[in-house]
Amino acid sequence: MAETSYPNPGVTELQHERLLGRALPSGLLGHPDDQALVYADNTGTREIRIRASRQGVVEGYGWANDAAVITKTLAANTSGSTRVDLVVLRLNRSTWSVTVQIVQGTPGAGAPAATRNPSTGSGTTYEIELATVTVANNVTTLAGSTVTDKAWYLNEDGQILCESDRRPPHHPGRSAFEVDTGRWILSDGTNWRNAVDDSGVLAVPLLTGFSATENNLQRRGGVCVLNLKVQRTNAAFPAGAITKVANVPSGFAPTFPVQSAVLWWSGGLPAGLRVTSAGIYVVTPAGVTVGEDRTVDGSLVWHAT
Incomplete structure (x- = not known):
């Protein structure tokens, strides 16, 4: 067996992923306070929008949308039950491209899971969650309230920024900062643990009366x-x-x-x-x-x- 090293003299796309995908987290670039990347506005036929001038990273591969808003159309739902679709940012290892895709859910069930095939396996896709979309039976247009933001973000130094209801996937030792709670959280591979936080002294919100x-x-x-x-x-x-x-x-x-x-x-x-x-x-x-x-x-x- 021979040893190899890269990126010198050259690097394949898979080697690029195995190198940068392990060193750089996946996520959107920016801050959780930014406007949600995915939204709906009650126009078109089951259409959602992807905001312009936004960027992200999936397994070391960059994604960017230019100055134009992207429109995606969701499949019709005539099942008689509500369906929840998942909007993802997908790395396709067949073309080594990163694009926004819709993972159609099963009527009557929750949102499908994102696919995260490791680079060491045989799977061709790796996805990170952007949003879920609730598609009612026989709906023709999608209101803004049907879209739920699921994205997390990368800070300038690569640290993960999230909120308590939209965290990154678990990996043992992964840390993230929740901007809505002001705490550092740490994954043990299955659960998130509070690592460092101090809320300061505050008052609980009393009910009327x-x-x-x-x-x-x-x-x-x-x-x-x-x-x-x-x-x-x-x-x-x-x-x-x-x-x-x-x-x-x-x-x-x-x-x-x-x-x-x-x-x-x-x-x-x-x-x-x-x-x-x-x-x-x-x-x-x-x-x-x-x-x-x-x-x-x-x-x-x-x-x-």
Whole structure:
């Protein structure tokens, strides 16, 4: 067997991918705050648009759209069920070209998965997600709300920028910065872990009819600490009930529900404070109400998802 090296004296397209595709992440160039690359505007027949003057990278191969908007037409749906299509940026190893393509979904099911055949295998395509498009039965035009952005981005130094609801695929040791939560996340190959983050101290958004004399929430390293003294301003907390008092900010949802074992409100009777991914609640035992002139006071600690 002979040893080879490249790019000197020459490099094939596959060698290029194996070299740069491992050193450079795939993604769009820019920032998650940029306008979504894929959009619909209720014109044409099942048409979506690809914005002009945008760039991306797939496995070390560059893609760019010039000054003209690209139009793509989705297949008709007469199945009787809603279909979800996936819009991808695809590297085709037969032509070594990168283009925007539509992966048609199955009616009644979710969006199909992107194909990511490794360069060491026999597959001819590698895809990254750009968006999903909901195609209703017998629909003729697509509203803007039918398109959901799924793209992540590459910073100037190649770091991955994303949002908590549109992350890159998993690879062990891959890191990314979530611009909407302000945290670094790290992949173990299957799950994303909080690596570095500090949200600073903020207040939870209370629902109408509730006030708080103390309202402090902080997430550091994935651990959330809440100190909340909440009062119902227009009625009593009913006995034997779970009353939602606030929403959980994005990036602070617990991995599982947590609740204080015994929490005393001013007046001497027990109540509880409960946090789930759906919100923050006051829990009152049967036979115990908390009047609107009383404050429920508690602190909780949990790990964010």
